Amino acid sequence: MLQALWRWYAPPIPLCRLRLLRAGVGAYALVYLIVRAAHLNAVVAYPASAFSPVGVVSVLTQPLAAPWVYALYVGAVLSGAAFTAGVAYRYSAPAFAALLLWVTSYRHSFGMIFHTDNLLVLHVLLLVFAPAGGGKLRAAAGDADEHRRSWVPRALCLVTVAAYLVAGAAKLRHTGWSWAAGGALREQIAYDAIRKIELGSTYSPIGPWLLPHEWLFAPLSVFALATELLAPLALLGVRAAAIWCACAWLFHAGVLALMAIAFSYPLSGAAFLAFFPLERAQQALRRRFRRGQGPAAPATSAAPPARN
């Protein structure tokens, strides 16, 4: 029984899957850090009175001096580039995980915790334990399956479904099953738009436009709640994972459309990569690319059949 559980938890997988996973999550994190540079560094201008440290930043009693904030940010970007490229992974991976955790935690330490970064940070922390270094991302004939740390992708999946499960449970805890009736979601959408209007910010016009149509919000709420509470079903296999990931993506697309809140990690798809045999998708893409180039293009490599 325990052995069967371990085989499910840590199935042998091609090494290139771990590398593809590292490259995908790392590329997202790096782009995120660069695109959000202004927001992540805006903390240097916040008043010290607003400093309310969370997580690892709780070791501080007062905000860091601006040069430290900038230096840690630059360190995160540089180590993130090395992590994504798989360079000096033994050192760059833990450094990047620690700096990403610090930079995002510090940003959340001024009174507002944004829940869009949690999964990204947890995934990068887990990828530290994968033997995912090296630049080679293509599977080749003769590649042996990886047995070391092959539990890492499964751990990423477990953490993902756990986060969604907690989010669903929070709705039941704070509101009860009546959350599914739609009233709470309707109020939330209205509240979110009002606070943005009152703060002179941009808001989604779609949410307020739908508010008079009260009947719409019950099915939307049921869908959102079901997506969160049924997240563990995604662990049943690739097909179940594909269905759940599509639902979760639609859920976030709905949040973006109705409230202009972008959970960009799941919306990019990077949050769901661990659920899938990436090397198989890579092979399919390469075959398609070759077909697009014409029949003369030779087949240069063959990956071992994907498992799991």
Add this chain to the structure above:
Amino acid sequence: MGARERWEVLTGVSVGLGLTLAVLSPLTAMDEDSFPISSYPMFARPRGQPTLYAVVGRAADGSEVRLPASVVASSEPLQTKVLIQRSVEQGPDAMLALCRSVAERVAEGPERLRSVEIVRRRYDPIEYFTRGPVPLEQERLSSCRVPRRRGAHAKGPR
């Protein structure tokens, strides 16, 4: 099972399952939120009739002008909301300090405003959109004048 395999199992269980259990841990205490372990309270509670705090500008003719979040505190509206709320919680001195810092930035900008105010307003969120954006109640908590820009006299009266 060799020593290496035992180590592999121990690492996999302690790290992978340990982190999963950590993510699930808010199930036992939903009131605490942190990062990266969160109880995900967003969207979970009914909002009722929320009270919002805002920093607004007042033109010479008395009309109200909404100020962008970036002028108030931060380019992120939600962060700005929290910073305004913090200053309200900290009392009149903190509110006046925020008011004056916003007024300084307004003076540097293109808007010609007479004063800056911190206001508290309570809304019915649904009626805001179905009937009109009229607050159920409102109160001015702090107010300060926008300083005259250097050379403003050359551009005419403000």
